[in-house]
Amino acid sequence: MNTNSSPASRRFGRQRLKGLIGKEFLQIRRDPSSLAIAFLMPVFLLLLFGYGVSLDARHIPVGLIVEKPTPEAASFTAAFEHSAYFEPMPFADMRAAEQALQLRTINAIIRLRGNFSRTLFSPRSAPIQVIVDGVDANTARLISGYIQGVWNQWLIHQAEARGRALDRPVVLEYRIWFNSAVRSRNFLVPGLIAVIMTLIGALLTAMVVAREWERGTMEALIATPVSVLEVLLGKLIPYYILGMGGMLLSIAMAVFLFKVPLVGSFWVLLVAGTLFLLVALGMGLVISIVAKNQFVAGQAAIIVTFLPAFILSGFIFDIDSMPPAIQAFTYLVAARYFVAILQTVFLAGNVWGVILPNLAVLLFMAVLFFALAARRAPRRLE
Amino acid sequence: MPETVSTPASGAAPNAHKQAALEFQAVNKSFRTGERTIEALNAVTLSLAKGVITGLVGPDGAGKTTLMRLAAGLLLPDSGMVRVFGLDTATRMNAIHASIGYMPQRFGLYEDLSVQENLNLYADLHGVGAAERGERFEQLTRMSGLAPFAARLAGRLSGGMKQKLGLACTLISRPRLLLLDEPTVGVDPVSRRELWRIIDYLVAELKTTVVLSTAYLDEAERCADVVVLDEGCVLAHDTPDAFQSEMVGRCYHIDCPGMTKRDIQTHLSGRKGVVDAVIEGERVRLVVDRAVEPEITSLLPNRADARLAPAVPRFEDGFIALLKKRRPQTLRAAHQTIHQVIDERSPESDGEVIRVDGVDRWFGNFHAVKKLTFTVKQGEVFGLLGANGAGKTTTFRMLCGLLPASGGNLRVAGVDLRRAAAKARARIGYMSQKFSLYTHLSVRQNLEFFSSAYGLRNASRAKRIAWALEQFELAPVAHAASGDLPLGYKQRLAMACALMHEPRILFLDEPTSGVDPLARREFWNRTNQLAAQDVTVLVTTHFMEEAEYCDRLVIMVAGHILASGRPSDIKNLVRDDTMPEPTMQQAFIHLVESSELEDKQ
Numbered sequence: 014m015n016t017n018s019s020p021a022s023r024r025f026g027r028q029r030l031k032g033l034i035g036k037e038f039l040q041i042r043r044d045p046s047s048l049a050i051a052f053l054m055p056v057f058l059l060l061l062f063g064y065g066v067s068l069d070a071r072h073i074p075v076g077l078i079v080e081k082p083t084p085e086a087a088s089f090t091a092a093f094e095h096s097a098y099f100e101p102m103p104f105a106d107m108r109a110a111e112q113a114l115q116l117r118t119i120n121a122i123i124r125l126r127g128n129f130s131r132t133l134f135s136p137r138s139a140p141i142q143v144i145v146d147g148v149d150a151n152t153a154r155l156i157s158g159y160i161q162g163v164w165n166q167w168l169i170h171q172a173e174a175r176g177r178a179l180d181r182p183v184v185l186e187y188r189i190w191f192n193s194a195v196r197s198r199n200f201l202v203p204g205l206i207a208v209i210m211t212l213i214g215a216l217l218t219a220m221v222v223a224r225e226w227e228r229g230t231m232e233a234l235i236a237t238p239v240s241v242l243e244v245l246l247g248k249l250i251p252y253y254i255l256g257m258g259g260m261l262l263s264i265a266m267a268v269f270l271f272k273v274p275l276v277g278s279f280w281v282l283l284v285a286g287t288l289f290l291l292v293a294l295g296m297g298l299v300i301s302i303v304a305k306n307q308f309v310a311g312q313a314a315i316i317v318t319f320l321p322a323f324i325l326s327g328f329i330f331d332i333d334s335m336p337p338a339i340q341a342f343t344y345l346v347a348a349r350y351f352v353a354i355l356q357t358v359f360l361a362g363n364v365w366g367v368i369l370p371n372l373a374v375l376l377f378m379a380v381l382f383f384a385l386a387a388r389r390a391p392r393r394l395e
Numbered sequence: 396m397p398e399t400v401s402t403p404a405s406g407a408a409p410n411a412h413k414q415a416a417l418e419f420q421a422v423n424k425s426f427r428t429g430e431r432t433i434e435a436l437n438a439v440t441l442s443l444a445k446g447v448i449t450g451l452v453g454p455d456g457a458g459k460t461t462l463m464r465l466a467a468g469l470l471l472p473d474s475g476m477v478r479v480f481g482l483d484t485a486t487r488m489n490a491i492h493a494s495i496g497y498m499p500q501r502f503g504l505y506e507d508l509s510v511q512e513n514l515n516l517y518a519d520l521h522g523v524g525a526a527e528r529g530e531r532f533e534q535l536t537r538m539s540g541l542a543p544f545a546a547r548l549a550g551r552l553s554g555g556m557k558q559k560l561g562l563a564c565t566l567i568s569r570p571r572l573l574l575l576d577e578p579t580v581g582v583d584p585v586s587r588r589e590l591w592r593i594i595d596y597l598v599a600e601l602k603t604t605v606v607l608s609t610a611y612l613d614e615a616e617r618c619a620d621v622v623v624l625d626e627g628c629v630l631a632h633d634t635p636d637a638f639q640s641e642m643v644g645r646c647y648h649i650d651c652p653g654m655t656k657r658d659i660q661t662h663l664s665g666r667k668g669v670v671d672a673v674i675e676g677e678r679v680r681l682v683v684d685r686a687v688e689p690e691i692t693s694l695l696p697n698r699a700d701a702r703l704a705p706a707v708p709r710f711e712d713g714f715i716a717l718l719k720k721r722r723p724q725t726l727r728a729a730h731q732t733i734h735q736v737i738d739e740r741s742p743e744s745d746g747e748v749i750r751v752d753g754v755d756r757w758f759g760n761f762h763a764v765k766k767l768t769f770t771v772k773q774g775e776v777f778g779l780l781g782a783n784g785a786g787k788t789t790t791f792r793m794l795c796g797l798l799p800a801s802g803g804n805l806r807v808a809g810v811d812l813r814r815a816a817a818k819a820r821a822r823i824g825y826m827s828q829k830f831s832l833y834t835h836l837s838v839r840q841n842l843e844f845f846s847s848a849y850g851l852r853n854a855s856r857a858k859r860i861a862w863a864l865e866q867f868e869l870a871p872v873a874h875a876a877s878g879d880l881p882l883g884y885k886q887r888l889a890m891a892c893a894l895m896h897e898p899r900i901l902f903l904d905e906p907t908s909g910v911d912p913l914a915r916r917e918f919w920n921r922t923n924q925l926a927a928q929d930v931t932v933l934v935t936t937h938f939m940e941e942a943e944y945c946d947r948l949v950i951m952v953a954g955h956i957l958a959s960g961r962p963s964d965i966k967n968l969v970r971d972d973t974m975p976e977p978t979m980q981q982a983f984i985h986l987v988e989s990s991e992l993e994d995k996q
Binding site: 026028029031032033035036039040043044228229230232233234235236237238239240392393394 | 464517564568
């Protein structure tokens, strides 16, 4: 192909690549929107998910109606008052409590009937009535579970106090592993790293390449002796560095600010992060080759990469509880594999049985997207 | 002569005996946009000589940009072969790219990089070593006058400066073949002249081969060879002189006491035997279809005092004659009614519809418009001229109520813009530089949108849309997406949109920038019709011959008015022994340069 062997026309030139990378960094530095996506958005998302969003229910306001005060009833309400999960509010009658439930000042009503003490240890009927606001199904389930917990605990105490065994054949003893404090922050923040890297790898990359088409600079670029490989690497290397920067920032904030334990190895994280970032960059490049204006590229990147990473990766929503069709679809979402690695390495440690298969899938996806990007990359204007 | 070389077999021009730098052999190229297939180039065979400047001219959509891109190897022909210095673009891209410099229409600059950073980047991309770099940078920035702006972001440069930076970036590699796609669009005459100085130097000193496409026919005249393209076909390939000599005996100047030049032009254009009638200085330039002196009485009946004098042919005359021969239907005299009724009379008793009094505009620390004062009378065509960045667009936006003035008084159509900008806007039509159309909407949908935006409804709206489709000859493309149309069509559509609500004042911001000469003539025809119906027209332009079409004009430099008056007044300002008969272009350059000289002292 190359008979002309002057230095300028070689297929790969270090000087050309250096020029392209330098240019990219200058543009990143000057463009506030690039900087915002690369640095501000990650910090914002981390703060939001670290502090704002919590899937744990704490200090839940509940209405308490005690129809006939007895020592048992008093000890039962005390159990609620001592619980970290509840914020009991006494109500005189059912009507007032129902009103409060409708106004959403309380999330549940617990009603002790007049016959509470009498029927307490009789096997026949349920002596307390619980009404839970089911609008938010997730919270409703949590609340009813917590109430059950408090109730069981109290029953055990009562039985012990009276010196007789509770009429229960099996007693469950829970031990929670891998996130023993059961803080949702501990799995949200690691998962968020996948979302942040998708943002930088796919969204930002797709948009900056589309910008070159939009402003006509790509046309000028292709008419120089630059090769396809150099153009691709010229985008890849800067945004790889930026993406890894985003990852290190996220890890640092997770460990030092949110006190998420990092049980596994930092180096495993780096390897997995590199692979995932390559997948994201590959997706970004493929999108930008198809969509040659910034608006379309941005929309496509959000729909094809960002939203799936957010919703279908297991970062917030448990994949196992999704309908089977959606579960099957999540296998196409690269972030799913990375989130699995992140949550495992952070909370459980270097569990190779989980890490290696997921890494293998990421590697396969990275190769796939790069092959696509290299094949479809612009050598000419069409 | 021009017409005879249009057969595909021959592309030989007088300079072709020299070895070819660029060869096209039976090249076909077509594109698909939606359902339409556009034949961009059709059996083009060309051979462009080494070491000279070849100009590429033709109407919009003729295939100029496609030809440039094929030459740069950015596109491959559907059939046929393109060779650069004997190398096939299909297989030898790398070798070709090492020896060419290509400047696309928007210059290919990174606007968020500084002048120096752009130069560095292109030096890197072309593999210019550190040793040669310093000297080349020094030479290029000195030649282009960019040296004082090395640290400025490219996006902050004026249009003329951007264009020179774009050129400097393409010249860093010392290309043997320089491909420039419309390098002078939207660039003022002073900057254009500087660009040509650089190009002439390259050809003379470095023996560079230059191919450039242009909408300015006076630039085509400076080329060694000219290729005329139309609808994807090569109509002619010859020296500019050959085009001119064909026109000997067919060009005249005509004037007539008691008739305005615009009246004469309107009267003559479209008449049988008349190829072209344009205003030139104080007279009308007439081009006829045969080399026989026409009878004055047949041209202007009952005007015995009209004078006819032979004129020296120009390249433009030959070009227009060539295109007209291919499609006689265009440029028919579009006698039209723009407004059914002008019911209201002049809002101000003295006929002044625009009064600008001591208007200032600041952008932060930048004084964009300084104490501007002028008035425009009803039915006038008023021109606003100036170099890039002189404050013309800012002035326009203030007049349209799109931008508040920082100080001073502005009255438009009898309304104080400070108090009732919206009321004034209802009485004006505005056509912006970029034509502000919805590119994904069809022609009809654009008209529908703009008419409803101006509050037209039902029958009156339908009537107005039908009027626009007919008068602007848009009916054949009514359902085409407006973004796919050639520039000339877009311009017509944009003008139609600005006229939907029958405004009494029309603002046209660089309406003819990048538009080909035929479409420009049509455009001015329509504008003259409007003025004849008492519509006031304000227009900015970089074509100095268009300044002659204005009744009065102002020349702006750095935010203030340098000169104002009728075109003849402006030219009188610079008339002296060295320039007894100055053109508007000479007058403009002289005025702007002497003011810059004063600033320096």
